[in-house]
Amino acid sequence: MTTxxxxxxxxxxxxxxxWKMNMDHAEGVALVQKLAWTxxxxxxxxxxxxxxxxxxxxxxRSVQTLVNGDKLKLEYGAQDLSDQDxxxxxxDISGAFLKKLECTYVLVGHSERRTIHQEDDELCSKKVxxxxxxxxxxxxxxxxxxxxxxxxxxxxxxxxxLRGSLKGLSASNAKTLVVAYEPVWAIGTxxxxxxxxxxxxxAAIRAELENLYDAETASxxxxxxxxxxxxxxxxxxxxEKDVDGVLVGGxxxxxxxxxxxxxxxxxxVSE
Ligand SMILES: O=C[C@H](O)COP(=O)(O)O
Numbered sequence: 001m002t003t004x005x006x007x008x009x010x011x012x013x014x015x016x017x018x019w020k021m022n023m024d025h026a027e028g029v030a031l032v033q034k035l036a037w038t039x040x041x042x043x044x045x046x047x048x049x050x051x052x053x054x055x056x057x058x059x060x061r062s063v064q065t066l067v068n069g070d071k072l073k074l075e076y077g078a079q080d081l082s083d084q085d086x087x088x089x090x091x092d093i094s095g096a097f098l099k100k101l102e103c104t105y106v107l108v109g110h111s112e113r114r115t116i117h118q119e120d121d122e123l124c125s126k127k128v129x130x131x132x133x134x135x136x137x138x139x140x141x142x143x144x145x146x147x148x149x150x151x152x153x154x155x156x157x158x159x160x161x162l163r164g165s166l167k168g169l170s171a172s173n174a175k176t177l178v179v180a181y182e183p184v185w186a187i188g189t190x191x192x193x194x195x196x197x198x199x200x201x202x203a204a205i206r207a208e209l210e211n212l213y214d215a216e217t218a219s220x221x222x223x224x225x226x227x228x229x230x231x232x233x234x235x236x237x238x239x240e241k242d243v244d245g246v247l248v249g250g251x252x253x254x255x256x257x258x259x260x261x262x263x264x265x266x267x268x269v270s271e
Contacts, residue, residue: 011222014245015262017252018054028059034255036072046073060101077105083126095134110141111184121164132173143182159208171213175220180247186227195236198225202242231260
């Protein structure tokens with residue numbers, strides 16, 4: 001969340017773990033349990049850094065039961081949602097159902113959905129609206145491909161995706177929005193964009209959000225970096241001024257590794 005004191009916004013860092021199509025519900029419960037125990041053993045301060053996991057939809061009810069039963073301070077969310085609320089949409093999942101499962105967040109427009117499922121900006125903007133309609137906080141994913149990066153058009157491409165995916169979003173709702181910048185060429189490749197790349201794009205996104213809304217809204221929105229984030233590289237990226245968190249894929253499937261990413265301040269302090 002973002003808190004405001006005397007006009008200044010304090011953007012709480014968000015460490016988000018996108019499990020993608022991994023971990024059935026039994027494995028998911030074990031992973032959440034191990035993550036919680038690992039963070040508790042390290043006296044982790046959930047008020048300083050927010051930690052959220054994004055399991056496959058089949059796991060959400062089990063994760064909800066565990067989080068509620070053990071009073072865990074972890075947040076959780078879904079990897080996608082329908083732009084529709086209910087009806088003849090086989091295989092889709094309504095934001096209303098996700099809210100009933102007490103999801104806080106929902107990913108929208110992850111590059112794997114944009115490419116594999118041909119999700120365009122128009123559909124993403126409708127999914128952002130659906131998230132707010134059901135009281136979910138969207139994490140809107142944007143980011144260039146290798147060809148845009150090589151052509152030096154990575155900023156223009158990403159900002160165009162951002163504008164197209166936020167059509168019609170009000171400034172009041174936008175204040176709680178989270179944006180995740182994920183250069184597609186860095187996802188799952190081990191090729192992590194350097195902290196300076198992450199900062200360059202986060203600053204450009206924040207400037208564009210100011211154009212789309214206003215300075216206050218832009219400074220309230222948290223911007224995450226995603227793409228081959230590991231415990232070894234997270235602290236440097238998270239130290240960047242406009243980077244407010246990370247969206248982690250593969251490394252979030254290992255409790256210790258993900259917990260070490262969440263404890264990035266330890267690394268920064270100890271450096
Ligand atoms: O949603 C997470 C991103 O796709 C990054 O995945 P990755 O950490 O496996 O590169």
